[in-house]
Amino acid sequence: MDEALQLLKKYWNYDDFRDIQSDIIASVLSKNDVFAQLPTGGGKSVCYQIPALLNDGIAIVISPLVSLIKDQVENLQKKGIKAIGLVGGISTDEISDLLDNCQYGNYKLLYLSPERLQSDWILDRLKNLTISLIAIDEAHCISQWGNDFRPAYLKIANLKSHFPKTPLLALTASATPRVKQDILEVLKIQNASIFEKSFNRDNIAYMVFDVEDKLFRMVQILKKNPEPSIIYVRNRKACLEIARQLEQSGISSTYYHGGLTTKEKNDKMFLWTSERVQVIVATNAFGMGIDKGNVKTVIHIQLPDSMESYYQEAGRCGRNGQKAYAVLLHSPSDYIQAEAQFLAVLPDKEFLNVVFKKLNSYFRIGYGEGINESFSFNLNEFCSQYQLPILKTFNAIQFLDRQGVLTLSAEFSQKITAQFIIPSKEVIRYLSLNSSHEETITTILRTYPGIYEVPANLNTNLIAKKAHTTPDAVVQILENLHRKEIISYKAHNNDSTIVFNEIREDEKTINRVSKFLVTHNELKKQQLHSVMEYVSNKNTCKAKLILNYFGETKKENCGICSYCISLKKTSPALSSTTELIISALEKNSMDSRSLEKITRQTSNQVIFALQELLEQNKIEVLSNNHYRLKK
Structure with a gap:
């Protein structure tokens, strides 16, 4: 491994590997098939990039994210490492030229979107290459029970039959036991060497707070912890609004979402990474490839759509090993909003068919035509022209993207x-x-x-x-x-670009992919309900809940999450606070901020006392987020 360490120092400027990276690399270099599960920020890419540099030939890397492929290729090229990416929107002649470069240009890494493996002629060209390694990033996409199932990933198993002696490395950050078993079976690597790092992040305090004034609580948290922070929101409008409100409250902020130009993204990223601002308010477009070690706080102010998403986004804090906070702020209305945002807008087969036909009409694609054609696309204009609901239409297009029918680039x-x-x-x-x-x-x-x-x-x-x-x-x-x-x-x-990956066949296309739609929609319901259980459960350590979801058992409480902190509160102090609250509510209904002022207790003391009173059924929450005594 001495040579591997030299490359690590030369290209990445690290003196040693993290956690189980060295074991994974050693196993790949020994020509073993490998399944590796490392939490977000665990350095998965190095596990195939180092072996690619050490071995003769070229490593194939399969990734579902066009933006991530572009970033990885660009970063490798900056380091002087020869890498090529084949994504949608490239003509057949260009692909042929790039594959010639792979064969004769001493390139070390070839990045492919999984849809490329559906072209027989590309597969034939790959057979002419000396393949040193096949790496599958985001391997949970192989399983229909994974967070982002893509049928195109099922074709990867064919590579194993064409390159039986080439080691295969499957990498993921968030696979439940069911998904892990699926990955091993579909790829036919049941005898793979398995490396799994625990999902436990013992330096992260998972905090869940019931609040009605989220801005007030955010400002409290951010002023108490003035280090770099991320706030995740669900849409672009909220990015701008929350960043503006934080600035008005004295918290330096910027924002990031998929609708920004590349220059705007880079500028705003620089403001945050260079710590010219404390906070970046972002949609889930932000995060891939971000490895800032000293992020102190990640705050979600709306419910995420799955525990997989939450774990990855929350895990972007505390990567330096120092104590950090993953905070989820919610109010009673969030459950209704989440169901409306995530479940009510799931497309059925009929709606999917309508959207697909309208897309072809919109771009004037004839029956039997359209393959590899690329178009600029504005979702709002498209939905306005055909009187379609925006969120449901976006979900339909995103589903078609995951099935490989088309590629939707969310970049400006x-x-x-x-x-x-x-x-x-x-x-x-x-x-x-x-x-x-x-x-x-x-x-x-x-x-x-x-x-x-x-x-x-x-x-x-x-x-x-x-x-x-x-x-x-x-x-x-x-x-x-x-x-x-x-x-x-x-x-x-x-807003984006659409590339059609196959010819237009209308119902034939939709009939082929719609069999996955029922499973997809059911999975989305299960995932959201798991999030709701995580938030509403007041009787279990939050770290335990997360680990249980991913199939791990934790015997002892973490000691630092919101539940564990509540246990440390002395009962006399809690009793005193509840008595003060009951006395105040006898006069009038109030929100938590008013109760803080009247009782002269801290926000945490008031929150824990309110939770206690709610569980004892002594008080209730009104629609305006005020509390009153139960009659």
């Missing part, structure tokens, strides 16, 4: 249209005077030969790749050409 994009409005000889003259723009402009002219006659829809990512530059640099050149009146230029903002 621009629809750019351009046309040259000066003669070609004048363009040549411009190029002779602006040599730094030559490669980009000639790439545009070669890629869009009709751009002199009619406006062309430009793919800046494709142009950037061919011209060996960045999409932002392409846009800057186009804007410069527009100012000089060399081109006409229009840019329209879009």
